[in-house]
Amino acid sequence: MVIVKLSNVHKYFGDIKAVDGVDLEVKAGEVVSIIGPSGSGKSTLLRCINQLESVDYGRVEIEGQAVVEVDSSGKRSHLDKSEVLKAQKKLGMVFQHFNLFPHKTVLENIIEAPMLVNKEPRKSAVERAEKLLKQVGLADKHNAYPSQISGGQKQRVAIARTLGMEPDILLCDEPTSALDPELVGEVLAVLRDLAKANMTMLVVTHEMAFAREISNRVIFMDQGKVLEDGSPEKIFKTPEHPRIRDFISRMI
Amino acid sequence: MDYILSITGHILEGCGLTLQIYFVTIIGAVPLAILFALGRTSGPKALDRALGIYAWIFRGTPLLLQLFFFYYGLTIFGISLPPFGAAALTFILNYAAYMMEIFRSGIQSIDKGQYEAAHALNLSYWQTMRRIILPQALKRTLPPSANEAITLVKDTALVVVIGMGEMLRSAKEIFTRDFSITPFVIAAIFYLLLTSVVINVFRTLEKKLEVYD
Numbered sequence: 396m397v398i399v400k401l402s403n404v405h406k407y408f409g410d411i412k413a414v415d416g417v418d419l420e421v422k423a424g425e426v427v428s429i430i431g432p433s434g435s436g437k438s439t440l441l442r443c444i445n446q447l448e449s450v451d452y453g454r455v456e457i458e459g460q461a462v463v464e465v466d467s468s469g470k471r472s473h474l475d476k477s478e479v480l481k482a483q484k485k486l487g488m489v490f491q492h493f494n495l496f497p498h499k500t501v502l503e504n505i506i507e508a509p510m511l512v513n514k515e516p517r518k519s520a521v522e523r524a525e526k527l528l529k530q531v532g533l534a535d536k537h538n539a540y541p542s543q544i545s546g547g548q549k550q551r552v553a554i555a556r557t558l559g560m561e562p563d564i565l566l567c568d569e570p571t572s573a574l575d576p577e578l579v580g581e582v583l584a585v586l587r588d589l590a591k592a593n594m595t596m597l598v599v600t601h602e603m604a605f606a607r608e609i610s611n612r613v614i615f616m617d618q619g620k621v622l623e624d625g626s627p628e629k630i631f632k633t634p635e636h637p638r639i640r641d642f643i644s645r646m647i
Numbered sequence: 648m649d650y651i652l653s654i655t656g657h658i659l660e661g662c663g664l665t666l667q668i669y670f671v672t673i674i675g676a677v678p679l680a681i682l683f684a685l686g687r688t689s690g691p692k693a694l695d696r697a698l699g700i701y702a703w704i705f706r707g708t709p710l711l712l713q714l715f716f717f718y719y720g721l722t723i724f725g726i727s728l729p730p731f732g733a734a735a736l737t738f739i740l741n742y743a744a745y746m747m748e749i750f751r752s753g754i755q756s757i758d759k760g761q762y763e764a765a766h767a768l769n770l771s772y773w774q775t776m777r778r779i780i781l782p783q784a785l786k787r788t789l790p791p792s793a794n795e796a797i798t799l800v801k802d803t804a805l806v807v808v809i810g811m812g813e814m815l816r817s818a819k820e821i822f823t824r825d826f827s828i829t830p831f832v833i834a835a836i837f838y839l840l841l842t843s844v845v846i847n848v849f850r851t852l853e854k855k856l857e858v859y860d
Contacts, residue, residue, distance in 0.1 A: 447763055484769050494764035498782050498859050508768035511778060540859040553764075560768060 396423045396458065398485070398564045398595050399444055404453035406439055406619075413439040415619030416453070421564065426596045428606035428627075431616035432642060437599040438491075440616065441566050444597075445486045457482040458563065484512075487562030491569040493549040495541040501528070501552050502537040505559045512560070520559075527555040531585050547578030551585055558589075565589065567598040603646045607631050615639050654821045654830050661817030662837055668734055668803045668813070669841075673796070675739035680746030685776060687747065688754045698747065705744035711805055713737045718809040734806045742799060749791045753784035786856045793849035800841045814838070 399421045406414040413436045421427050429437045442448040444455055446463065455463045460482040464472035496504050505524035509515040528534050531551040533544075541549055550570055557565060570586065571579040583605050590596060590609045600606050606613055606627065613630040615623045622636050623629075634640050687695045705713065718733035728736065757780050765775040785792075804815040818834035821827070 445767060447766065480769070486767070488763075488767035490760060490764065490767075492760050494758075494760035496761065496764070496779055498786070498856075507778065508770060511774050512769045512771075542860050556768070 397421070397456075398423055398458055399597065400456040401440075401444070402454040402456075404440070404443055404455065405451045406436070406443055406448055407451050412436075412619045413448075414443060417616075417619070417621055419614070419621065419624075421595060421597055423563070423595050424593050425611050426590045426594075426609050427598070427612045427614060428610040429597065429599045429614045429616055430601070430603065430606055430630075430642075431622075435616040436619040437616050438568050441488075441568050441597065441599050444566060445483060445488055447488075457485055484560065485563040487557035487560060487565045489550070489554055489557055489565060489567040489570050491572050493541075493546070493553045493573075495549055495553055495556070497541050499540075500537065501533065501539050501541070501544070504541070504552060505556045508556070509559050524555070524559060527558050528552075530558075530588075531555045532581070545578060546574045547581045550574065550582045554582075554585055554589075564595040564597060567596060567600070569599050569601065571600070571602060601646070603631070603643065615642070651829065651833070654825075655833055657821060658814055658817045658830060658833050658837065661812055661814035664806075664811060664813045665800075665803045665841075667731075668738060668806060669799060671735045672738040672742055672799060675735065676742040676746055679739065679743040680750055681781065683743060683747040684750035684754055687751050689772070689776075702744045702748055705741050706748075710737070710741050710802060711808060713741055714805055714809060730806070730809045730811045733809060734811060738799070738802070742795060745795055746792065749788045749795070750784065753788035754780060756787055757783055789849055789853050789856070793846065796845045796849065797842050800838060800845060 397420050399419070401417055401419040404414055404417045404419075405412070415436070417436075417440055419440075429440065431437055439448055443450050443463075444457075450463045450465055451469065452465050452467055453463075454461060454465075460478055461472070461474055462479045462482050464474065466472075496507065499507060502521065502524055505527060506515075506517065506520040509520045509523070510517060525534065525537065528537055531554055533548060533551055533555070536544055536548065536552070541552070544552070554565075554570075567586065571582050574582065579602070583602065586596070586598070586605075587609055598606070598610075608627075610627050612624065613627045614621055615630060615634070615636070617638055623634060623639055630639065631643060634643065683698050683701075687698050714734065714737045717728060717737045718730065721728060721733075761779055761783070762775060765779045770779070803813055806813055807816045807819075814834055814837060818830040821830035
């Protein structure tokens with residue numbers, strides 16, 4: 396099953412083509428990494444999928460349901476709002492800067508959306524949250540406020556919070572870029588476990604070793620375009636494009 | 648001593664009206680200011696502009712003048728409000744203008760990552776505001792809100808100009824009768840007591856909300 400499908404997606408910031416006609420499909424169970432130089436449009440592409448950026452031209456589908464459709468004149472198709480919302484709920488997102496809610500405890504961060512959006516009873520939301528906290532190795536932190544835990548722990552809570560909504564795909568926007576080097580490992584370990592448990596993931600990352608190890612596919616982006624889309628073996632060992640070879644030799 | 652007790656009783660009667668105006672203003676102005684602040688930050692441009700003009704008028708003219716306008720001025724349009732209604736309306740509109748701007752600054756100070764996380768978790772606009780943005784924004788605006796809450800205690804004295812018998816007027820009446828400054832001292836003590844309560848309420852709130860940062 397195709398979870399996310401992008402067709403000819405464009406996003407401009409003024410004259411800058413941040414995303415310049417990208418086609419992409421992510422199937423259930425796939426772990427896809429997006430790599431490339433900074434400013435190449437990786438994060439913007441990810442943000443176009445869940446409407447954190449409005450697409451200027453192109454089409455985004457989630458599990459067969461179009462969530463955005465803009466024609467070349469900039470006209471947006473009218474889509475059934477409730478269907479779009481339902482489709483969007485299948486997306487989970489992990490941010491570079493965690494974006495935990497600072498006024499809520501770790502546990503409250505996780506149960507907030509299930510209770511508010513899905514009307515889940517508190518008891519069952521808490522039970523699931525405790526399980527998720529255990530899964531990310533933070534069972535003892537449920538009463539802590541975000542300001543009282545480390546960056547690595549914050550990101551693990553953010554992952555648990557996202558999983559609390561039971562998404563079909565996890566969009567990760569540079570999940571370790573804001574972390575001190577010694578804290579990167581614990582977050583990657585959690586993502587690695589999720590990959591092993593068959594979670595579908597689309598990860599924008601600068602961690603080359605990680606991308607190579609956990610991905611089924613690696614996408615290289617440059618200047619808003621996908622330069623190459625292939626197996627990690629192919630991209631890291633025998634990339635077709637000289638720019639990719641350059642980039643990878645500088646990163647490793 | 649008996650003299651002091653008797654005039655204290657009279658001043659206390661005025662104090663009742665002071666408190667009524669105070670609480671009616673708070674209860675009316677705070678929710679209104681929150682709604683207006685949301686209108687300015689996430690409503691259409693025209694609404695933002697209209698609220699900007701509202702703030703310009705109510706912050707740019709004397710509260711005393713506004714009080715005259717709503718009590719005497721409206722009679723020209725055939726609307727005549729009782730003194731308490733005119734005072735409540737004036738104070739609510741005036742304080743909502745200031746509080747709107749305070750809350751707006753609080754809302755705008757919240758990191759956009761908070762909105763993005765709420766969006767990514769599929770919270771609606773109202774859920775995002777009610778549960779995520781406003782609690783943080785209101786906490787940040789406690790210190791300037793305390794200023795307004797303290798100023799309001801003293802501004803209530805202005806209603807004497809439309810003939811209402813609040814605390815300061817009670818004191819003035821005794822002063823006129825007995826030619827003694829004691830009633831003023833007692834009124835001052837009452838004002839200090841009231842503002843001390845306000846200060847303490849805000850201090851407690853700040854302390855309570857300190858836990859998370």
